[in-house]
Amino acid sequence: MGYGVMKTIINCENGEIIERELSAEEIKQQTIDEKEYAKIQKVETDKLIAKQSAQEKLAALGLTDDEVRAIIGA
Amino acid sequence: MAGAGYRLFATGDVLTAAQVNTYLQQQTVMVFADSSARTTALSGVVAEGMVSYLQSDDTVYVYNGSAWVGIANSGDITSVGVTSPITGGGTSGAVTIAIQDASTAQRGSVQLSDSTSTTSSTLAATSTAVKSAYDLAAAAIPKTLTTTTGDIIYASGANTPARLGIGSTSQVLSVVAGVPAWSTPASGGGLTLISTVVPSASSGFSFSSISSSYKHLLLTWDGILHSNNSTAFDVRLNANSGANYNSMVYYGSGTSLAQANAGGASSYNPTVPVFGKNVANAGFNNTNSGYLWLYDYANTSYAKQCSGAWMFYDSSGAAHTQIWNSQMTFDILTAISSIDITRISGAGTMTITTNGSVKLWGMA
Numbered sequence: 001m002g003y004g005v006m007k008t009i010i011n012c013e014n015g016e017i018i019e020r021e022l023s024a025e026e027i028k029q030q031t032i033d034e035k036e037y038a039k040i041q042k043v044e045t046d047k048l049i050a051k052q053s054a055q056e057k058l059a060a061l062g063l064t065d066d067e068v069r070a071i072i073g074a
Numbered sequence: 075m076a077g078a079g080y081r082l083f084a085t086g087d088v089l090t091a092a093q094v095n096t097y098l099q100q101q102t103v104m105v106f107a108d109s110s111a112r113t114t115a116l117s118g119v120v121a122e123g124m125v126s127y128l129q130s131d132d133t134v135y136v137y138n139g140s141a142w143v144g145i146a147n148s149g150d151i152t153s154v155g156v157t158s159p160i161t162g163g164g165t166s167g168a169v170t171i172a173i174q175d176a177s178t179a180q181r182g183s184v185q186l187s188d189s190t191s192t193t194s195s196t197l198a199a200t201s202t203a204v205k206s207a208y209d210l211a212a213a214a215i216p217k218t219l220t221t222t223t224g225d226i227i228y229a230s231g232a233n234t235p236a237r238l239g240i241g242s243t244s245q246v247l248s249v250v251a252g253v254p255a256w257s258t259p260a261s262g263g264g265l266t267l268i269s270t271v272v273p274s275a276s277s278g279f280s281f282s283s284i285s286s287s288y289k290h291l292l293l294t295w296d297g298i299l300h301s302n303n304s305t306a307f308d309v310r311l312n313a314n315s316g317a318n319y320n321s322m323v324y325y326g327s328g329t330s331l332a333q334a335n336a337g338g339a340s341s342y343n344p345t346v347p348v349f350g351k352n353v354a355n356a357g358f359n360n361t362n363s364g365y366l367w368l369y370d371y372a373n374t375s376y377a378k379q380c381s382g383a384w385m386f387y388d389s390s391g392a393a394h395t396q397i398w399n400s401q402m403t404f405d406i407l408t409a410i411s412s413i414d415i416t417r418i419s420g421a422g423t424m425t426i427t428t429n430g431s432v433k434l435w436g437m438a
Contacts (some may be wrong), residue, residue, distance in 0.1 A: 008279035012268050012434065022277075029315050033418035037306060041419075 005030075079115040080104070103127050103134065109142070159183070228254050261438065262415075265292065268434045273298075273415075275423040278307070280414045281434050286372035288436030293413060295384075296363035297430020300353045304388050305422030307349035307368065310414040311378075311404055321402035328394035347422070348382055348400070349415060351391035360387035361427055364398070371410040378404040 005027070009018040022030065050070060058068045079095040083089070107114035108130035116124070122139035135142040154171065156163040159182035162171035176182035178195050187197040190206045199207075215235045219227060224240030229255055241247070241256025248257045266288070271279055284291070293309070300307070311319075353362045364384020371378055380402045387395050404410070413434065415424070426432070 005277045008273070008276060010269050010271060010273070010279065010280050010281050011283045013283035013285065015269075020342075030417065032315070033416070037419045 080119060082119070105129065112142070208211070216281075218428035220344070226254065258313065264438045266347060266436045266438065268436050270434075271432045272426045272430070273424045273432065275301070275425055277423055278414065278416045279432075280313075280412055280416075282412045284371075284411050284413070284434070285436070286409050288372070288438060289370065290437040291368040291371045291410065291413075292435040292437060293366040294435065295349070295365075295430070295432040296361070297351060297427035298349060298362040298386075298432070299360075299425050299427050300351075300420075301422035301425065302420065303352045303354050305354075305420030305424075306351035306418050307415055307424055308418050309348050310416050311368075311410050312406065312408065312412055313414055314404075314406060318405040319402060320405060321400050323398060323400045325396055325398040327388065327396045331427070348384050348398075350384065350386055350396075350398075351419065352388045353386045354422075355387050355389040356427070356437075360389065361430065368404075368410055368413075374407055374409055378406065378410060380404060 005022045006019055007022055007026070009020065011017070012069055055068050059065075060069060063071070081093065081097045083093075083097075086335040102125075104112070104115075104124065104126040106115065106126055106128055108128055112126050112128065112135075120137055122137055124137040126135045126137070126142065127133070128135065131144075133144045135144050136324060137143075153165040154163040156167045156171055159174045159176065159180065160171055161174055163169060173183040174180065176184045176196065176198075184196065186200045187194070188200050188202045188344060189197070190199075190203050215227060219225075219235060219237050221237070221239055225298050226240075228238055230236035236253075238254055238256070242258070244258070245256040246259050247254055249255065250257065268284065268291075269281055271281075273279060296308075317341040328426045348364060348366050350362050353360075355361075362384055363386070364382060366382035366384075368378045369381075381400065382402075383397070383399045415432070417424075
């Protein structure tokens with residue numbers, strides 16, 4: 001059963017190189033990876049948004065840029 | 075009577091029968107006992123054209139104006155025969171003979187040459203040429219100096235060739251006391267290139283059946299380029315997709331420095347996050363290059379420690395170089411026998427720019 005995505009296997013013992021399609025299990029794992037990775041990316045994006053928001057709020061309170069960085073980091 | 079010799083008659087002389095017989099008839103050919111008698115008799119009157127016969131050798135002589143020449147045996151050569159390489163010859167008249175030129179197919183006369191560089195097949199080498207060639211040969215290194223496959227010739231002194239026998243497997247050529255010598259390298263520390271991959275539009279690849287004979291593994295890569303920003307590649311060990319990759323990552327992005335634990339920025343826990351995301355700007359200085367050490371990867375008693383660093387230019391729009399440094403444990407007790415470079419996001423591919431590659435090394 002083909003999934004259209006190819007993978008190269010390099011056998012380090014005998015130098016043999018095999019080009020084959022991903023197995024069903026590998027396709028399934030790739031789907032999981034994709035979802036989990038997206039979650040992590042969203043967490044990171046949310047962190048950046050929250051950081052930006054915090055910076056803006058602190059600035060609105062009258063803190064200088066150096067004071068803001070001292071509180072939340074660079 | 076024959077042998078009376080010569081008489082000069084004067085005008086008015088009346089010849090007697092005896093004189094005619096003796097001096098004319100009997101001496102058409104003057105006969106002498108020997109050459110001394112002839113010389114004595116003809117002293118003062120000998121003239122060219124006189125003919126004599128010597129009894130001492132029974133030979134007829136003709137006086138040629140300066141000497142008596144025997145004619146008894148003249149003309150006994152009747153033919154001049156020749157065989158190759160002599161040409162010519164004959165059986166009468168003036169006979170001419172010659173020697174034909176020699177060639178590789180014909181004996182004959184050859185021209186000598188002092189040359190030691192000619193390729194002629196008709197010239198013959200002189201002793202001068204032979205000596206020049208001999209001197210060169212005598213100064214050459216004899217092939218018998220080597221006796222075994224792999225032997226090396228070196229100079230043990232000025233103009234002194236010597237043989238260095240083949241060393242043993244894995245020995246290296248070094249210098250000992252000023253001359254080459256095979257020596258066994260100190261054990262440990264050497265890197266062996268296990269495999270090289272140059273991905274082109276690759277969706278992923280794997281180093282499999284990795285030998286356990288090394289102490290550490292080192293994965294190096296340079297020039298990695300993704301086909302788009304949404305694609306990310308990571309490293310997975312032994313195809314293990316469990317949450318067994320505990321990493322601490324420090325990364326610099328632009329002017330900021332950040333830190334993330336497993337599950338943090340781009341460090342998806344079931345992988346080693348080394349091949350990154352947003353690596354889609356062409357140009358070698360924008361691509362992903364780095365390394366990852368896998369320490370004591372073959373042990374089966376405890377988790378594996380890994381460390382690595384890599385950098386690339388973020389092509390997502392942030393437009394700055396990212397520098398990553400990661401320390402990680404792989405919490406599995408089995409030996410690492412395969413390394414997958416696997417796509418964990420997107421549908422893009424990985425390509426290596428000019429001169430780049432992904433290499434797996436083993437450290438003894």
